Amino acid sequence: MAQESLALREQNWADDTLAAHAGLPVSHSSAATKACKGKALWQASVYDFDSVVQSQSASYAYRRFNSPNGDELASAVAALEGAEAGLATSSGMGAIVSAILSVCKSGDILITHSDSYGGTREFFSIDLRAFGIHVIFEDVQNSTLLDSALTQALAPYEKTKTQVRAVVFLESVANPLIRVADVGAAAGVCEKHSALLIVDNTFATPLRSKPLKQGAHIVVHSVSKFLGGHAEVIAGVVVGSRQYVDEASKRAGRWGLTAAPFDAWLALQGVRTLQVRMERCWCTSAELAERLSNSQIPLQVNWAPKCSVLSFEVPGGFAGADKAVSTFQLIRLSPSLGGTTSTVSHSASSSHKLVPVEERQLLGITDGLLRLSVGLEDVEDIWNDLEQGLIAASKIEPST
Structure with a gap:
């Protein structure tokens, strides 16, 4: 080795x-x-x-x-x-x-x-x-x-x-x-x-x-x-x-x-294809982060340069997150990330479901938080799918 x-x-x-x-x-x-x-x-x-x-x-x-x-x-x-x-x-x-x-x-x-x-x-x-x-x-x-x-x-x-x-x-x-x-x-x-x-x-x-x-x-x-x-x-x-x-x-x-x-x-x-995949995903991620941050729907966006994963909190809490995921056509709900296709996960009900609710909330892992792993699709196709999901979530009354 x-x-x-x-x-x-x-x-x-x-x-x-x-x-x-x-x-x-x-x-x-x-x-x-x-x-x-x-x-x-x-x-x-x-x-x-x-x-x-x-x-x-x-x-x-x-x-x-x-x-x-x-x-x-x-x-x-x-x-x-x-x-x-x-x-x-x-x-x-x-x-x-x-x-x-x-x-x-x-x-x-x-x-x-x-x-x-x-x-x-x-x-x-x-x-x-x-x-x-x-x-x-x-x-x-x-x-x-x-x-x-x-x-x-x-x-x-x-x-x-x-x-x-x-x-x-x-x-x-x-x-x-x-x-x-x-x-x-x-x-x-x-x-x-x-x-x-x-x-x-x-x-x-x-x-x-x-x-x-x-x-x-x-x-x-x-x-x-x-x-x-x-x-x-x-x-x-x-x-x-x-x-x-x-x-x-x-x-x-x-x-x-x-x-x-x-x-x-x-x-x-x-x-062997790591470099070309990551460079493509980084560019798309940066564009999506900017659009999400400037969206007419107020969002808390978590993103960093040269990172193809970002997260954002949709309106409506759990119900809003569920509605957004259900509306997506291109982006699929998946418990993992890093593949060639864009996927989304709901951390509060998957990777961090065993973290006590109060602590999860303090950390910022809310019921409305979605994590997006950006794939190799065209940026406009990903954005159109995201936008439809966000619009659907914005129509949900906040969960109590």
Whole structure:
């Protein structure tokens, strides 16, 4: 994994070149190797050997631990992120679980923001606490609040000279409110407290943000989203130093969290078109955000440059959101994002449905909030569909 990533990065290629060559050979080798690498699907669950000695030095033995296709995907994303090594996992949550539990143990501290993806929040609030890890929800995108949270959390251990690890987890672009994190500022605070910084870079992609270069220690992705890009694969990736990735790989192998060969193979096809897809979606997203902000129907719009996801609060609360979604003809309701077609989701009833209502409201994840993932369709077609849905929602009486 690391050798492939380093070979790609040493070429000093631009991101679009790295993406286009994802998983393909970069070194001079035999024609047969070149023909297979990056093209072949290694759908084997086990590998046979001629001797015990051969089996001991083999790179692949049992698919639960790793596969050639998984390593090709991991290396491609590691190259885009500027990482030494990578691990391909069974999903984005598989990447988060592998990364977190490879660095956290019972008694350690994890600090994260409340408005993160619902599945991530559930893992932290339910499973990590069951492992004896202290979870603190704070606005980690605010460096002052993060500094205060780390100071308070670590103070009791410093007094007793107890060894404890603090981990900060943040999304480079928060889901669904599209809050952009200052990763460099967060990394500076983490360095002050000797804390580990893990960044979910799914929404930004390596084309917008490279957290490792800003001081993060580990980066995770849900490959199911923009990297795969065609709504046909479930996979994740962990990238970082060889040390961190090796530890994450051990957990993923023991727990069966590595990526399936076919999913990894499919994902690589998506990575190769990442640059052109994202540039198209970014342009469309910017145009739609401007039109929504200037709409005659008052809307709260959440958007950021170079991000193809935006969210907005429609009038009428839940009933208004339901009416808008029901009116859309082109834009479909979907629990995921990042594909070639535009999709919408209702966070309050899907990704964040387990967040208490009062807290959800305080965060700004209201019953009328819709999250739009912008696809590759013509901008006028998307806008016309959005406009019809908004008009329909505006005619709904606000829910009580």
